[in-house]
Amino acid sequence: MTSYQSQLGEGEGIAEELAESQRSISIAEFFEKNKHMLGFDSGARGLVTAVKEAVDNALDACEEAGIAPDIYVEIQEAGDYYRLIVEDNGPGITKEQIPKVFGKLLYGSRFHKREQNRGQQGIGISAAVLYSQLTSGKPAKITSRTKGGVDAEYFELIIDTDTNEPEIDVEETTTWERPHGTRIELEMEANMRARNQLHDYIKHTAVVNPHARIELREPSEHMKYERVTDQLPEETEEIRPHPHGVELGTLIKMLDATESYSVSGFLQSEFTRVGGKTADSVIDNFRDRHFGREMAWRPPEAHEDADVARALDAAVANKGADATAEFADRVSDALDGYERVSHHELSALVDDVADDVEEKYDTTFGSTVRENAVEAGWQAVIGVDADDEYERLRSDLYGLVDEVTTTQKDDATIQGLADRLAPKFGDADDRRHRFTREEIREFVRRAADATEEYDDATFGETARENVVEIVWESAERVPDDPPNVKEIADDRDTSSQLLEAMRETDIISPPTDCLAPINADLIEEGLRKEYDADFYSASTRDASVHGGDPFIVEAGLAYGGDVEAEGKAEVMRFANRVPLVYQRGACATTDVVKNINWRNYNLDQPGGSGIPNGPVVIMVHIASTNVPFTSESKDAVANVPELESEIELAMREAARELKSFLKKRRSMQQRREKQDKLATILPEMAEKLTQVTGSEELDIDDTLARIMNNVLVERERDGDTVRLTIENNSDRAADVEITDIVAGSEPALANGDASVVEMDGEWFVKWSASVSSGDETTLEYEVDDGAEFEISVEGLEEERLTVDA
Numbered sequence: 183m184t185s186y187q188s189q190l191g192e193g194e195g196i197a198e199e200l201a202e203s204q205r206s207i208s209i210a211e212f213f214e215k216n217k218h219m220l221g222f223d224s225g226a227r228g229l230v231t232a233v234k235e236a237v238d239n240a241l242d243a244c245e246e247a248g249i250a251p252d253i254y255v256e257i258q259e260a261g262d263y264y265r266l267i268v269e270d271n272g273p274g275i276t277k278e279q280i281p282k283v284f285g286k287l288l289y290g291s292r293f294h295k296r297e298q299n300r301g302q303q304g305i306g307i308s309a310a311v312l313y314s315q316l317t318s319g320k321p322a323k324i325t326s327r328t329k330g331g332v333d334a335e336y337f338e339l340i341i342d343t344d345t346n347e348p349e350i351d352v353e354e355t356t357t358w359e360r361p362h363g364t365r366i367e368l369e370m371e372a373n374m375r376a377r378n379q380l381h382d383y384i385k386h387t388a389v390v391n392p393h394a395r396i397e398l399r400e401p402s403e404h405m406k407y408e409r410v411t412d413q414l415p416e417e418t419e420e421i422r423p424h425p426h427g428v429e430l431g432t433l434i435k436m437l438d439a440t441e442s443y444s445v446s447g448f449l450q451s452e453f454t455r456v457g458g459k460t461a462d463s464v465i466d467n468f469r470d471r472h473f474g475r476e477m478a479w480r481p482p483e484a485h486e487d488a489d490v491a492r493a494l495d496a497a498v499a500n501k502g503a504d505a506t507a508e509f510a511d512r513v514s515d516a517l518d519g520y521e522r523v524s525h526h527e528l529s530a531l532v533d534d535v536a537d538d539v540e541e542k543y544d545t546t547f548g549s550t551v552r553e554n555a556v557e558a559g560w561q562a563v564i565g566v567d568a569d570d571e572y573e574r575l576r577s578d579l580y581g582l583v584d585e586v587t588t589t590q591k592d593d594a595t596i597q598g599l600a601d602r603l604a605p606k607f608g609d610a611d612d613r614r615h616r617f618t619r620e621e622i623r624e625f626v627r628r629a630a631d632a633t634e635e636y637d638d639a640t641f642g643e644t645a646r647e648n649v650v651e652i653v654w655e656s657a658e659r660v661p662d663d664p665p666n667v668k669e670i671a672d673d674r675d676t677s678s679q680l681l682e683a684m685r686e687t688d689i690i691s692p693p694t695d696c697l698a699p700i701n702a703d704l705i706e707e708g709l710r711k712e713y714d715a716d717f718y719s720a721s722t723r724d725a726s727v728h729g730g731d732p733f734i735v736e737a738g739l740a741y742g743g744d745v746e747a748e749g750k751a752e753v754m755r756f757a758n759r760v761p762l763v764y765q766r767g768a769c770a771t772t773d774v775v776k777n778i779n780w781r782n783y784n785l786d787q788p789g790g791s792g793i794p795n796g797p798v799v800i801m802v803h804i805a806s807t808n809v810p811f812t813s814e815s816k817d818a819v820a821n822v823p824e825l826e827s828e829i830e831l832a833m834r835e836a837a838r839e840l841k842s843f844l845k846k847r848r849s850m851q852q853r854r855e856k857q858d859k860l861a862t863i864l865p866e867m868a869e870k871l872t873q874v875t876g877s878e879e880l881d882i883d884d885t886l887a888r889i890m891n892n893v894l895v896e897r898e899r900d901g902d903t904v905r906l907t908i909e910n911n912s913d914r915a916a917d918v919e920i921t922d923i924v925a926g927s928e929p930a931l932a933n934g935d936a937s938v939v940e941m942d943g944e945w946f947v948k949w950s951a952s953v954s955s956g957d958e959t960t961l962e963y964e965v966d967d968g969a970e971f972e973i974s975v976e977g978l979e980e981e982r983l984t985v986d987a
């Protein structure tokens with residue numbers, strides 16, 4: 183029992199006692215205690231996180247200002263502490279903003295923007311300041327010079343954790359050799375145990391930011407990554423949220439805040455990708471959910487017209503016999519023209535005819551008369567007469583159910599269901615027969631349950647859903663105006679109906695000019711720069727949306743060559759061009775990699791799941807206006823289904839190419855093995871054969887080429903004539919480029935389409951030929967006796983080629 187529990191029942195005062203110790207907590211105090219949430223859980227990691235926050239900010243600021251980033255990072259040992267210095271050539275920060283940017287948590291320029299940035303929350307750099315002051319007790323030292331500014335501003339400050347406000351120790355103007363930019367100096371308790379992670383972060387940042395120059399000087403190493411391109415990433419645009427991505431709370435907030443009155447105006451002004459037409463589609467779906475649909479039934483048959491007319495006639499009192507008769511006849515005739523008619527259609531029909539008749543007979547059909555007429559007409563349509571037990575509805579529903587039911591169900595079962603459904607509609611309180619899809623589903627459920635119970639039939643879930651669907655489709659959308667924005671905002675259920683309607687409507691993907699993906703070719707380029715592999719592939723997916731924010735997933739693969747072959751593949755994760763260094767196991771990216779069956783792509787994956795083995799590097803980049811991280815330290819991406827599915831597709835796209843590469847490589851390897859074996863056996867066989875038969879020695883190369891279905895390139899000399907032959911024994915055409923380097927004698931072309939170029943006393947006979955399967959072609963040239971040759975053949979894999987020259 184806790185001490186509080188022990189006091190329970192011992193009189194009042196516990197709540198008051200608790201109240202005395204209850205007070206609000208400043209965000210800075212909170213993170214002071216929960217440093218790990220921001221990535222500052224140890225000295226080793228704290229240093230990496232501080233570097234990451236400062237470098238990410240520097241890159242963001244430079245790109246935003248259109249400046250090619252030039253970033254210098256230095257880590258010095260300073261007595262018991264480490265000193266971190268990060269300098270950039272960005273636009274600088276104004277004097278007024280410096281204290282808030284560095285001395286206040288949750289202060290930044292990016293939180294409210296839907297635009298791709300590295301920074302998102304406005305916590306990063308102030309958290310580094312907090313960590314530094316906590317561990318070393320020293321203030322952060324900031325120098326910043328804005329573009330065009332004469333002097334630089336210098337501040338020394340800490341964060342007052344009680345108030346989450348900056349406390350400035352020193353504030354002065356100073357000189358600085360950089361024309362613009364920002365310099366941050368932090369001292370902290372740290373160590374270099376996470377040196378590998380630090381190096382990885384810098385190296386991988388350079389890979390995906392080829393437009394940046396990044397230098398790291400730390401106590402035992404100096405790394406410098408030069409700029410590879412002057413091309414900055416595409417400038418991004420801020421966007422409004424996409425209707426497929428918002429959640430209910432956000433939608434209600436937006437409904438409360440908007441200046442629009444109508445839903446249509448609201449949708450068009452607050453969301454991206456919604457014009458008049460799309461807004462209409464959303465509103466149609468919203469109507470279905472909010473009002474339901476009106477059942478539309480088959481109108482009475484032509485032979486029943488007289489009965490319908492009589493009923494209408496009876497409903498209209500005191501309007502003169504001719505006017506009444508014409509009204510009744512015209513309505514009943516017109517009903518014949520409908521395949522199905524709903525209550526509101528009948529109402530409109532009655533109004534139209536009544537208006538006409540009023541004019542013609544100079545009489546009035548007031549609202550009561552019209553209502554009575556509609557009611558009489560509707561009774562005739564649904565056949566409400568108790569004697570026939572909704573005969574008309576039963577046969578109508580029979581037709582619908584029959585249309586979607588498999589032939590396995592017998593007639594009696596279908597009739598049984600229709601008979602039980604009909605009174606559910608007929609007896610419903612809503613005389614206009616307005617029902618939501620849910621209500622129809624409930625009718626079907628009850629009718630099907632009863633049919634199963636009493637008719638010894640089965641009506642499974644799919645059959646039931648098919649019936650619901652066809653009944654719903656046969657119903658009419660109502661013409662009522664949707665509620666206005668305020669009415670929707672005031673009612674949670676209505677807001678939720680609007681949200682569902684938004685999600686249900688097909689709406690084109692959000693614009694991608696708010697995103698700056700790396701793009702497949704630059705990903706390949708980046709991988710090529712860092713890994714000397716045999717194979718590279720990359721893919722960039724189209725934009726998708728999650729939580730109103732668009733995102734693009736890209737993947738890259740490198741295989742073979744110098745890539746580490748022992749153990750598991752290396753998985754590199756990036757979000758908005760920032761390498762994710764920690765929490766690999768908690769990241770959606772890693773989960774997706776593990777769940778792919780890499781054996782399908784010819785990679786080694788023991789047990790069929792997990793990170794594949796072998797010389798593979800897998801790279802994934804997620805670009806989004808709001809990357810869903812698992813925590814504020816932005817180390818791992820959350821398991822959002824939309825994102826996971828795109829990661830998987832991107833990875834599969836890149837892997838598909840790897841699969842064909844590996845397949846080809848494997849078949850080449852088998853070919854090589856076969857060829858090697860033949861190359862040992864054939865000469866022995868040939869020698870034996872010559873011994874036995876005493877005939878001329880066999881040309882092994884020719885035979886080998888034929889057995890292996892290879893392309894054979896052969897040189898023969900006949901006096902001064904050199905004859906090059908390409909013989910294609912394979913099953914496909916071969917495009918071959920041959921260079922025969924001749925020394926000692928100038929070659930003179932005798933036949934064939936080749937060129938001869940002289941260089942440093944050697945002649946290059948260059949010959950390109952396309953040879954169909956089973957064909958051969960020959961080039962001849964003349965040389966003197968002493969000529970020497972060296973041949974090279976391009977355009978074919980080594981394994982498909984036999985050169986005898």
Ligand SMILES: Nc1ncnc2c1ncn2[C@@H]1O[C@H](COP(=O)(O)OP(=O)(O)OP(=O)(O)O)[C@@H](O)[C@H]1O
Nearest residue numbers: 239243283290291301302303304305306307308364
């Ligand atoms: N080197 C810099 N040059 C110019 N502006 C900067 C620099 N560093 C930070 N800023 C400004 O300070 C703000 C706060 O930075 P901070 O790192 O606290 O948050 P953030 O980058 O917006 O988000 P996150 O918490 O996700 O890192 C930034 O939004 C940016 O406007």
